[in-house]
Amino acid sequence: MNRVLVTGAAGRIGRAVVDALQVRRTAVTALVLPGTAEALPADRVVEGSACDAGAVRAAMAEVDGVIHLAARPAPNHGTPSEVFGQNTLGTFTVLEEAGRAGVRNAVVASSLAANGLPFAARPLSPAYVPLDMSVPTQAEDAYALSKLADEQTAAMMTRRHGMTTVALRYPFVGGFTDRLRDHAEKVGADPSVGAADLWSYLETRDAARAAVLALQVQGGHHAFHVAAPRTLAPYPTVELLRRFHPTTEIRAALPGRTTPLDLVPARQLLVFTAEYEL
Template identity: 60%
Template sequence: MAARVLVTGAAGRIGRAVLTLLAERGSEANALVLDDPGDLPARLVVTGDAADAKTVGAALEGADAVIHLAAIPTPEHNTAAEVFTANSLTTFTVLEEAGRAGIRHVALASSWGVTGLPWTAAENPHPPYVPVDEAMDSQVADAYGLSKQVDELTARMMARRHGMSVVCLRYPYVGGFEERLLAHAARLTADPAAGARDLWTYLEVHDAARAALLALDVRGSGAHAVHLCAPEIIVPYPTEELLRRYHPGTVLRGPLPGRAAPVDTSAARRLLGFTARNLVGRDGATSR
């Protein structure tokens, strides 16, 4: 386990959960944020743009690992050029400065958006097959999804360039139960079509943080991309029934009994030893 971890985007949803988990495990944290909210449990808080090399260098003081979460999280509120430029340059800068500083373990927030399904211009995009895995061809037609593709390519280059281990975590819809997930479950239960692009997947925020910390323990150099999600979908309907209704041309490569998530997370289990623990139940209740 790393002794001190730089967390970029530390004031965000996953960032705060990561800082809390680091504190619980006795590891120190540095935080890089655009604005200091004043309540982050970090030894060092650096404010500034994660695309600026000097700022990142200052934030790396004493760190021996990096969890890179800073990004524009959707393509909905910025121009395409702003989203692509900010996300791609930020990831390049953080990984380059980390490598130059001797960091050899990085966890990087990628996204379900790398598949292209959430924001493609197509009216009803469909995965070619399920369970979706890391080998599935992307349908990206938006700047955010493209930026995440570039992030993963950057991770591969930086792994070669600096002998680093970089794990790209393809996060789905993430939130806390009371903060986000229960309302999301109710919304999609009422309108399952609204979750079709995400295949009704989700991940509870503390599970998202735990996956990031596990990614720092991957040995050797190289870049890896893994899908993450809860093992069950967030709505109280049979998965195969939803697929027949909303993705009728998608090939079912294996049975998906009950509410099984139509995403293959076996790579995360093999590489990280990660399985999500915090679940939204059939009746909207939560389990841990």
């Protein structure tokens, strides 16, 4: 692609995506909130909200691919109405303007939280593992619901505009030099800390690489998990599941520290396997 629009480009994954595109010599337009573009290596920066159709339309000039990352990243980043409203409006606005501009490929950041476990008010367990897109959601918070809505919005935009859309369900994302090692230490000391995430994670550079690879998918709408193949917890996965999710059906062999997520679609569609593991 000649030029890719990255929304939320000043965020954790966004900056890594911009770096990854620069390595590939792909021109980048960054859509960021005012005052957040410091040291961002994009050759074009547009300040504004992903919810603002005018700003998004201006950012869409000469773009042939979109990676939409702008969002409130957790249910405590505003009121429930703000989290759900801004996340879903931003996704609709970005994809609608992309479709109108003739963009053929769009990638949307979804979340493992769409299943409802990570931010639930009480401990929940999935119906079965490996967790795939058919496991019934138990969403009860605004953020989880917004991500489910984002996935459906992407599917609708594929039908509406004929563009290819890919929604990536990210787990806990962090870099080796920021929050990932600290989180891993907490999970190692007390594995209940990671139970709601099924002890899954993805290093920031891998999260960015998955998004860039997803721009190459051709045709239709796709949604699936991306994560490191092994968990953060230094304990066998099956033992952890039996301890913290005793009602969850284990439908496949999970040797050692195998992450209990279905990562097959990511391997098949993106030829993606995480490169950075703790």
